[in-house]
Amino acid sequence: MDAREMKIKAAAAALEHVEDGMRLGIGTGSTAEEFVRLLAEKVAGGLKVQGVPTSERTARLCLELGVPLKSLDELPELDLTIDGADEIDPQFRLVKGGGGALLREKIVAAASKRMIVIADETKLVDTLGAFPLPIEINPFGQASTRLAIERLAAELGLSGPMTLRTRSDESLFMTDGGHLILDASFGRIPDADALASRLNQIPGVVEHGLFIHLASLAIIAGPAGARVMEPKN
Numbered sequence: 001m002d003a004r005e006m007k008i009k010a011a012a013a014a015l016e017h018v019e020d021g022m023r024l025g026i027g028t029g030s031t032a033e034e035f036v037r038l039l040a041e042k043v044a045g046g047l048k049v050q051g052v053p054t055s056e057r058t059a060r061l062c063l064e065l066g067v068p069l070k071s072l073d074e075l076p077e078l079d080l081t082i083d084g085a086d087e088i089d090p091q092f093r094l095v096k097g098g099g100g101a102l103l104r105e106k107i108v109a110a111a112s113k114r115m116i117v118i119a120d121e122t123k124l125v126d127t128l129g130a131f132p133l134p135i136e137i138n139p140f141g142q143a144s145t146r147l148a149i150e151r152l153a154a155e156l157g158l159s160g161p162m163t164l165r166t167r168s169d170e171s172l173f174m175t176d177g178g179h180l181i182l183d184a185s186f187g188r189i190p191d192a193d194a195l196a197s198r199l200n201q202i203p204g205v206v207e208h209g210l211f212i213h214l215a216s217l218a219i220i221a222g223p224a225g226a227r228v229m230e231p232k233n
C-alpha cells in the first residue's frame with residue numbers, strides 16, 4: 001500500500017464517524033483532502049452535512065466537489081472536526097501546520113465537540129519535534145518576535161534553526177490570515193505543554209502548531225489497514 005492509499009484508508013475510516021445532520025470542521029492537507037473527496041461522494045449520495053473549512057484551499061476543494069459550506073461565524077459550534085497532523089505523540093499532542101493552516105485549524109478544532117486526527121503511521125512519534133514546529137507570527141515586529149522565541153527556546157533548553165517559510169518562488173509564505181510562519185527545527189520537544197503555553201505569552205506569536213488536548217481519537221493507517229487509537233494517559 002502506498003502513502004496515498006494509506007491516507008485514503010484513514011479518511012474512509014473517519015467517514016464512518018460522520019452522521020447525517022452533522023456540523024463538520026474540515027481540515028487541511030493531503031490526508032484531509034482525501035477525506036473531502038470521500039465525503040463529497042457521500043454528499044452526492046444524500047448525506048446532509050454542513051462543513052466549515054479550515055483554509056481557503058480546503059474551501060476551494062469542497063466547493064469544487066459540492067460539499068456544502070458555512071463559515072464558523074454561521075456555525076460557531078461544531079459536532080466533529082476531522083483533520084490531519086504532522087506528528088502525533090502517545091498523548092495525542094500534535095504538531096500541525098505543515099500546510100500553513102494551523103490558526104484556522106486550531107480555532108475550528110477548539111469549536112468542535114470532538115476532533116479526530118487522520119494520518120498514516122509515519123506520523124506517530126514518541127516525542128514531538130522532529131517535524132519543524134510551525135509558529136505563526138504577525139509581520140509587524142517579526143524580528144523582535146523571533147528574538148523572543150529564541151530566548152524562550154534557550155530557556156527551555158531547545159535549540160535549532162528557525163526559518164521563515166517561503167514559497168517555491170522564494171517569496172514569503174503568507175497564511176490565510178496574512179501572517180508569516182517561522183518553522184522551528186528544535187529536534188526534540190521534551191515538554192510540549194510548557195512550550196505551548198509560553199509561546200502563547202509572546203505578543204507577536206499569533207498561534208503555534210502544538211495542538212494540546214484537542215484530538216480525542218486518531219485513525220492511523222498502515223500497510224495492514226486503518227486502526228482507531230485512543231490517547232494514552
Ligand SMILES: O=C(CO)[C@H](O)[C@H](O)COP(=O)(O)O
Nearest residue numbers: 029030031084097098099101
Ligand atoms: O496541519 C496541516 C495543515 O496546516 C496538515 O494537516 C498537516 O500538515 C498534515 O498534512 P498531510 O496530510 O498532507 O500530511
